[in-house]
Amino acid sequence: MSLTIKLSHIIENKTQQGFMLDVEVSLPVNSHVVGVFGESGAGKSSLLKHIAGIGQAKQKKIHYNNDDITALLPENSPCCYQNQQGFLFPHLTVKENLLLILTHGNFSSAIPFSFDEVVNWCNLSTLLEQNVSTLSGGEIQRIAFARSLLSGKSLILLDEPFSALDWQAREKMLRMIPWLNSHYAIEFIIVSHSLRELSLVASYVVLLKQGKVLKQGLSNEIITRFSTEHGGENGQQAVTALRGKVVERLEKYQLLNVLLDGETEQTVTVHADKHMSEIAPSNSVLLSLNANKVSLSKTKPSMTSIVNLLEVKVAKIERFSSHALITLTLNEQLILAEISLMSLDKLTLAVDEQVYAQFKVL
Numbered sequence: 001m002s003l004t005i006k007l008s009h010i011i012e013n014k015t016q017q018g019f020m021l022d023v024e025v026s027l028p029v030n031s032h033v034v035g036v037f038g039e040s041g042a043g044k045s046s047l048l049k050h051i052a053g054i055g056q057a058k059q060k061k062i063h064y065n066n067d068d069i070t071a072l073l074p075e076n077s078p079c080c081y082q083n084q085q086g087f088l089f090p091h092l093t094v095k096e097n098l099l100l101i102l103t104h105g106n107f108s109s110a111i112p113f114s115f116d117e118v119v120n121w122c123n124l125s126t127l128l129e130q131n132v133s134t135l136s137g138g139e140i141q142r143i144a145f146a147r148s149l150l151s152g153k154s155l156i157l158l159d160e161p162f163s164a165l166d167w168q169a170r171e172k173m174l175r176m177i178p179w180l181n182s183h184y185a186i187e188f189i190i191v192s193h194s195l196r197e198l199s200l201v202a203s204y205v206v207l208l209k210q211g212k213v214l215k216q217g218l219s220n221e222i223i224t225r226f227s228t229e230h231g232g233e234n235g236q237q238a239v240t241a242l243r244g245k246v247v248e249r250l251e252k253y254q255l256l257n258v259l260l261d262g263e264t265e266q267t268v269t270v271h272a273d274k275h276m277s278e279i280a281p282s283n284s285v286l287l288s289l290n291a292n293k294v295s296l297s298k299t300k301p302s303m304t305s306i307v308n309l310l311e312v313k314v315a316k317i318e319r320f321s322s323h324a325l326i327t328l329t330l331n332e333q334l335i336l337a338e339i340s341l342m343s344l345d346k347l348t349l350a351v352d353e354q355v356y357a358q359f360k361v362l
């Protein structure tokens, strides 16, 4: 069961040839939150719109869980498309906007949670009676997300859904998505410019370039490899996407120990509240580790306040004008460390050398 897309379409634009969107891909939306990444103009929004039935392509076939949904009108499609702008009805209050989908949506009888739960998750209780015209961009986006959940549709397509939120609020909303996916089996595809954002939310990533799929696969592979290939050069902070399973709860400290996926016995310690502590102990969690938060040591540090310590091997050393990017391997997983050029010279690191990577609780 998955989403299969065959799409070949020229979007007329100001260039003579137009923009060719040429995608043939099968996405495992039943088992992963899928992220779509690519530079501006790569075709991310156009792809999502075509899946939702908004695009006008003639050469298109979309199959969702073995059903052909190609010709369905947006209101009858099991896909709900949410873009950055949110688009609320300006003459209705927030509550009326949300109730509208509950009373008129074709899928609202299938909702597995209550209106109040959604209001609580999206922190909307104080906004319910407010006039839409007075809302901030971030508030509109949180309301639009609540409305998507209240649509009762099984596949939610999110196009830069939280771009107007500050990072802390954005992180909270993003972390809700894998949790909703595992708890309520709601499927999500999320478009983002930011690898850091996708590493928090997507366990499977599709990389688009000029209207075509360049790469697709598990996020820890695709995101970390993309970061190593473009580390420090494309304006993106290099980031490692890790995946693991909760093996222990340290209730006293509100922390979780997570065993990293792959053939490794190594665990990392993470904050329980950030990683939705309600998840069952066997559940997977996604971990996002910024390369500039990782420090390296040639000897095993002791008596340090830094909780996470992994034994890793140096796979690649790259010098940039302002920093060095070190690619480390932990069995088959990659971890990135961004260190200063001074530290690189001081450590005299060599490829294949065993070192210790340290970072604070995630």
Ligand SMILES: Nc1ncnc2c1ncn2[C@@H]1O[C@H](COP(=O)(O)OP(=O)(O)OP(=O)(O)O)[C@@H](O)[C@H]1O
Residues within 6 Å of the ligand: 011, 012, 013, 014, 019, 038, 039, 040, 041, 042, 043, 044, 045, 046, 047, 193
């Ligand atoms: N309605 C339209 N009319 C003309 N050209 C369009 C239209 N929609 C998209 N395009 C063109 O198609 C290409 C892909 O656009 P799209 O919005 O899908 O890219 P994107 O990857 O989502 O970009 P961004 O990250 O900047 O939002 C661009 O060259 C864009 O100019």
